[in-house]
Amino acid sequence: MSLVFAGALSHAPGITGRAGRADPALRDAFYASLARMRAALEAERPDALVVIGAEHFANFFMNNMPSLCVGMADWYDGPIEDAGWLGIERTRVPGAPELSERLVTAMMNEVDLAYAQEWKFDHGIMVPLHFLTPRYALPVIPVNINCQGPPLIPLHRAWAFGQALRHACDAAPERIAVVATGGISHWPATPDSGKINEPWDRAFLERFLDNRRAELLAYGDAETYRDAGQGGFEIRTFIALAGCTEGSKGELWFYAPIPIFAVGCTVAVVRLAPQVRPCRD
Amino acid sequence: MSLYYVQKLLFELNRDPAVRRQYEENFDGLLRSYALTEEELNAIREPDIGLLYVMGVNGQLLMHYAALRGFEWDAYIAAMRAGESRYGPVRTGLYKRAGQST
Numbered sequence: 188m189s190l191v192f193a194g195a196l197s198h199a200p201g202i203t204g205r206a207g208r209a210d211p212a213l214r215d216a217f218y219a220s221l222a223r224m225r226a227a228l229e230a231e232r233p234d235a236l237v238v239i240g241a242e243h244f245a246n247f248f249m250n251n252m253p254s255l256c257v258g259m260a261d262w263y264d265g266p267i268e269d270a271g272w273l274g275i276e277r278t279r280v281p282g283a284p285e286l287s288e289r290l291v292t293a294m295m296n297e298v299d300l301a302y303a304q305e306w307k308f309d310h311g312i313m314v315p316l317h318f319l320t321p322r323y324a325l326p327v328i329p330v331n332i333n334c335q336g337p338p339l340i341p342l343h344r345a346w347a348f349g350q351a352l353r354h355a356c357d358a359a360p361e362r363i364a365v366v367a368t369g370g371i372s373h374w375p376a377t378p379d380s381g382k383i384n385e386p387w388d389r390a391f392l393e394r395f396l397d398n399r400r401a402e403l404l405a406y407g408d409a410e411t412y413r414d415a416g417q418g419g420f421e422i423r424t425f426i427a428l429a430g431c432t433e434g435s436k437g438e439l440w441f442y443a444p445i446p447i448f449a450v451g452c453t454v455a456v457v458r459l460a461p462q463v464r465p466c467r468d
Numbered sequence: 469m470s471l472y473y474v475q476k477l478l479f480e481l482n483r484d485p486a487v488r489r490q491y492e493e494n495f496d497g498l499l500r501s502y503a504l505t506e507e508e509l510n511a512i513r514e515p516d517i518g519l520l521y522v523m524g525v526n527g528q529l530l531m532h533y534a535a536l537r538g539f540e541w542d543a544y545i546a547a548m549r550a551g552e553s554r555y556g557p558v559r560t561g562l563y564k565r566a567g568q569s570t
Contacts, residue, residue: 205541243528248479249472267483272535307483335528337562376527377563378548417562 190356191231192364193432193457194224195395195425196318198240199370200310201448203274203317208447220441220454221318227456228319233364235283235326236319237290237352238312239428240368241334241421245309253301254340255348257294258329259287265308273310275317280308283326286361290328293355298348315368332427334369334420342404345423349430356431367428369421372414373450379416381446387414388442388451395425396437396455403429418450428457435460471524471561473502477512478525482532517544518551524561 206214228236245267247253263280266273284304291302308316312329320327332348333339340348356363371391372384394402403426411419441454477499480487490498499509511519515537520530527548534544558564 244479244526245483248476250476268532269535335526335562376531378521378545378552380527380545 189359189363190353190365190431190459191233191362192228193366193428193435193459194228195367195369195428195437195453195455195457196221196224196315197370197448197450197452197454198311198314198368199373199375199448199450199452200268200273200314201445201450202314202452204272204310205447206274209445213443213445213452217441217443217445217452217454218318223440224454224456225319225321228364228366231364232362233325234361235286235328235363237328237330237356237363237365238315238368239330239332239349239352239365239424240311240315241424242309242311242331243335245307245311246303246305247331247333249336252333252336253331254333254344255298256301256303256331257287257291258282258304258306258327259284259291259302260304260306263306263308263312263327263329266313267307267309273313275310275313278323280316280323281326283328286326286359286363287328289359290352290355293358294348294351297351297354298344300348311368315366319366330427332423334423337408339408339420340423342406342423342426345427346400346404346430349427350433352427353431353433365428365431367424369424370418370450371422371425371453372416373418374416375418375449377417380449382416383444383446383449383451384415385444385451387419388444388453391415391422391425392439392442392453392455395429396439398429398433398435398437400429400433432457432459470503470505470508473504474508474512474520474523475525475529477502477504478529478533481536482529516551517547518549519555520551521548522551522555522558524558524564526562
């Protein structure tokens with residue numbers, strides 16, 4: 188089959204862990220948008236969900252940090268954080284190891300990847316799953332882009348990864364959904380936690396939704412850090428999704444800064460257009 | 469400075485149940501297995517969350533250690549701010565380097 192669904196959403200731990208401290212009207216509107224995304228995802232009857240995330244030292248550390256890693260496990264446990272702190276009970280999420288191996292094998296023709304047959308989910312994946320697959324029945328294939336410990340993968344390589352993922356999905360018979368999850372501007376877990384640069388976020392989202400490759404790849408890390416905090420490095424997940432959905436436009440279903448969640452809360456869906464690939468020998 | 473090993477300790481403490489048990493049963497013994505300076509050892513033991521932040525510990529590691537040591541969210545944020553006031557700007561690590569990279 189091919190890619191049947193693509194979207195992007197936030198994953199900050201406060202979304203569930205500090206839910207009671209947010210403006211109820213904003214929070215509920217955000218949650219409603221996430222529920223809408225869940226319905227749209229389910230309507231496409233995916234066989235598996237690829238989650239392009241940016242974990243926070245749950246599995247990967249600077250002793251052996253992969254720029255890109257794809258999960259190939261039978262199952263994944265999470266959240267790794269305290270369940271009370273995150274507001275999500277610990278559970279086991281099914282994997283799709285055979286499909287994942289085929290995707291990884293195909294992608295390796297285009298990009299260098301690490302893979303992992305053991306992986307624990309932190310809030311970066313558990314918060315999206317909590318809203319999108321709350322019964323944890325849909326097999327998941329996690330992807331991690333290192334956005335925590337520089338040196339970080341250049342943006343054009345994140346785009347190239349997304350392209351490789353699309354090519355691999357298009358060659359698979361399964362119906363595959365992909366979501367990217369990251370913050371845009373945010374300063375998580377720092378003294379500036381709660382600061383959100385809304386104009387920067389909206390400018391980035393405009394480029395993302397319009398799939399403007401050159402403008403997306405023009406961000407530099409020093410400027411991103413200055414204007415969008417270290418959390419801004421997670422734009423790599425959005426850019427990978429933009430590469431995966433090259434030529435397609437997105438719709439913004441929700442965006443609002445919710446400071447106690449420490450991020451501009453975002454829900455976006457890409458209207459998938461058929462991809463035209465150049466002929467290869 | 470051995471920011472790498474400070475962060476390695478916090479990473480393993482946050483993630484590894486065996487290391488967590490050692491923390492509960494023999495904290496000093498656990499600390500001795502990492503290459504840490506006296507200042508780092510004291511900051512971890514106390515804990516001085518503000519100093520650990522100024523030393524460059526990534527917040528994604530530090531917030532879990534702070535929670536383990538009983539800091540509620542607002543107290544954690546306040547401790548980092550107090551650390552900046554007392555010890556000055558972040559010395560090394562992501563928060564110092566990121567703004568300088570290209």
